[in-house]
Amino acid sequence: MSSTSVPAQPNQVDPARGAQQNAVVELMRIAPVADELAQRFAAAGHRLYLVGGSVRDALLGRPLTDLDFTTDARPEQVRTLLTGWAEAIWDTGIAFGTLGAVKRGATVEITTFRADSYDRVGRNPEVVFGETIEADLVRRDFTVNAMAVQLPAKTFVDPHDGAAALVARVLDTPATPEESFADDPLRMLRACRFVAQLGFEVAPRVLTAMREMAGEIQRITAERVQAELSKLLCGAQPRRGLELLVDTGLAEYVLPEVPAMRLAIDEHHQHKDVYHHSLVVLDQAIALEEPDNSPDLVLRLAALLHDVGKPDTRRFEPGGGVSFHHHEVVGAKMARKRLRALKYSKEITEAVAQLVYLHLRFHGYGKGEWTDSAVRRYVTDAGPMLSRLHKLVRADCTTRNKRKAAALQRTYDDLEVRIDRIAAEEDLRRVRPDLDGNAIMELLGLPPGPLVGKAWTFLKELRLDRGPLAPEEAEVELLAWAKEQGLQPPDRG
Incomplete structure (x- = not known):
């Protein structure tokens, strides 16, 4: 496990160490919001960590607007600490220990440490709040998302060598991939998505587990699968993510029409x-x-x-x-x-x-x-x-x-x-018949109904074939059509 307080000046000798330092430098850039929040938690006797994708993106030099935190404070304690500081608070995820807030344009989400258990039948865990950052990080999907920075001390916490994996651009799991994917099969699809978004490779043991466990994705709802697939397709390199989806057999359950094209x-x-x-x-x-x-x-x-x-x-x-x-x-x-x-x-x-x-x-x-x-x-x-x-x-x-x-x-x-x-x-872009519905009904003496729709369609087809017609010419064509249909338009005398 790596848990170190690093200076702001980067040391380029060790790439992983340099990545840690870069994360802290980026954190210092956004420090006003993060530090204010951390000071409130520390004053109340609670620990607060920037965690997960926020740390990963800081290491990658990607822009940070949404900040993810984890804490030992329980949800109602988090609500109390946010009240009076945040400009807005929402608690739609409170059942899973998460509260969100906005402060000066920054969106923050704070989740109580989790130590969940899974029945490995569905996807939703039995929510259990944890006591340590280490227990929280080991249950996360990939090591590159299992890093944290403790605030306000800015101590880097990396028990699963996520910084080294990030430098190597490799996706691996904190626990064994079999345990991780059995807990939440959606993580296999997330691996494909991160390959598409970030250009990473999956570790050999992760690839093996994905191939062996592809069928487990059927436990996941279509809505969640769709959300991951859309993120994959909108990534910088969707082809790579799709190739992994097909090569592992996941596509047979998610988009079977795509691997079928190999035939x-x-x-x-x-x-x-x-x-x-x-x-x-x-x-x-x-x-x-x-x-x-x-x-x-x-x-x-x-x-x-x-x-x-x-x-x-x-x-x-x-x-x-x-x-x-x-x-x-x-x-x-x-x-x-x-x-x-x-x-x-x-x-x-x-x-x-x-x-x-x-x-x-x-x-x-x-x-x-x-x-x-x-x-x-x-x-x-x-x-x-x-x-x-x-x-x-x-x-x-x-x-x-x-x-x-x-x-x-x-x-x-x-x-x-x-x-x-x-x-x-x-x-x-606005091709319409040369006569509207009211004109058609008046000319043919028809009430609203299917015949008016048929006449409208005839005039639209005529418009497509011949281009715009003068109203008088359109009327002549419509009357001729009505005669062919056996209609008796009123005498216009």
Whole structure:
């Protein structure tokens, strides 16, 4: 165990020691809030430690805004100590010993030492408050999250050599990985997430345990799995996290459609398989994201899942070819089903399914053969997903033939120019019939009902085919349609 008070001047001889010192330097930068809180706890006879991800991120030089603390004070004592100091307090986690507060823009969470026990059937532990920092740290997920800094003395506490693991960029567990994952199987998914977020490797014994215990993830609720998966996908290197998810067998329970893609040969015969192709598309889609914006979860999910329909639609053609007819239709249904099972919101689920459904549409464009009507339909069907669809289609070009790749990109450039031109002329993002529902009912003498909806749809299709019509021309077309439907519009005399 390492428990040392270190000076603020770093000693670079020992990387782990230097990391400890850097953590204290970072802590001193945010010291006003942390020190004020520590002084209050010390005056009341309680110990307070900055702990977990806050210490890890300080060591990594990542910005600290949310601060995690642990203490020997019980929750009601913590509430008393926060009252009068914090600007706001919340106790939604008090059953697990956690209270939160805000002070001068900093969010703090303070949790009483824990020494929980698990029934290893569900995930929720029997909450037991502990007495020592050492007992609290040994129950944490990984050694890089099992470090603490005691305040106000700024004594570094590292009983499991987390600083050395951080320098080595290795994820290991304080207890044996079998014990840790049996207590909380979600930790296996968190390992994949940290690989994606931080670029770490998992220790060999952790990798072995993940492979042997992958099925235990079924104990975890879909909501918790989804939260970790989303963080993984929004990490700096999601491909690495996904590869670990697949290699350990966890994906068979979390996203089985992804490892299933290893069974399909890509139709271009230029990739190991569709799984590998999808990871390349994910990388390329991320590269097209706006640099100043947050990671685009919808785009990343769509890039990963755009070809999930290929295994179910694979056909071996005479002469040795392989086809995947209508895989975008099957894939959209599969993506929708999986995202619903993972409890993603309806908005995210439908957006991803629509992108999967539309990702092949562009390949009918040829060398620009689409009519303006086809361009309008492309834009209208994409709706608010158009910008993402542009990125997905471009990312889906993974051919190693540089000439072919350049030609595809130029063709898509041409499509985007046409979209911009027509949009400027017609405001494509708000394509609506040239007559509204009230005008339709008045012209045809109809009450509100399904026939009005059918007439509205007819006019919208006409608008997509021919562009904007003058009201008089739209009325003539609608009356002709009504006659074909056997309707008798009133005499307008």
